[in-house]
Amino acid sequence: MTLLITVFAAVIATVKWYTRKDDSMKLGILCFLYWGASIMWFVDAIFEYVELQAEYFTPALEDMANDAFLGLSVVALGLVIWIVRLLVTDPRGAVRAALTKKEA
């Protein structure tokens, strides 16, 4: 479930990156983040499948819910890393403009 959610996040991020108008949102970083994690979880899934065989595809409902919750948390963490980096690097200069703006 974690792998599935991360793969979906990676695909959505990649589609957003491909259809972007400019590179100021630095979506490429988000793509690499999710694809890297997806590949790693894919390897983990293969090893788990080798160990559990068909049982791998019939997880308990509680395990599935926990994995889904973990997957969503992983996606959220990826988004937090990306947004923090975006604000720190400030490619559009929006943060700098906001900070240097004089109060009326």
Added chain:
Amino acid sequence: MACFLVSVTEAVVVTAAEKAEEKREHSAAATVEGKEAQVSIPLSRKLKWLTWMLWGGAVLLAFEHIWHGEVVMWFPFLTAMSDPADMAEMFHEMATVGVCMAVLVTAVWAVMCKVADSIVKRPAAENKQHAAA
């Protein structure tokens, strides 16, 4: 258990290589300034893709290990380190799952670089033909 540590190690090495390559490219660009620019993707940029995949994957995987209680905030940080049997299992997992993760990420990156190079070298007209098809 600690399979992400293999990717972290590779990420550290690749980051260092990327920084060195970037420095080398900057000095090389200064010496050949004015000459015709070559249409190709610099190695430092390609290495940056790999570092992002490795660091990103390792950080998100480390989060999963914290989630499952395999990584803790106090010394020795890995719960498997407290028991010799668990330690042996951890090293075995690092040598199998961890190494496979790092190898597959690197292999995917290598294929990605090949594809990116062929896209860059492809004439612009051909790109439009692909889009129309």
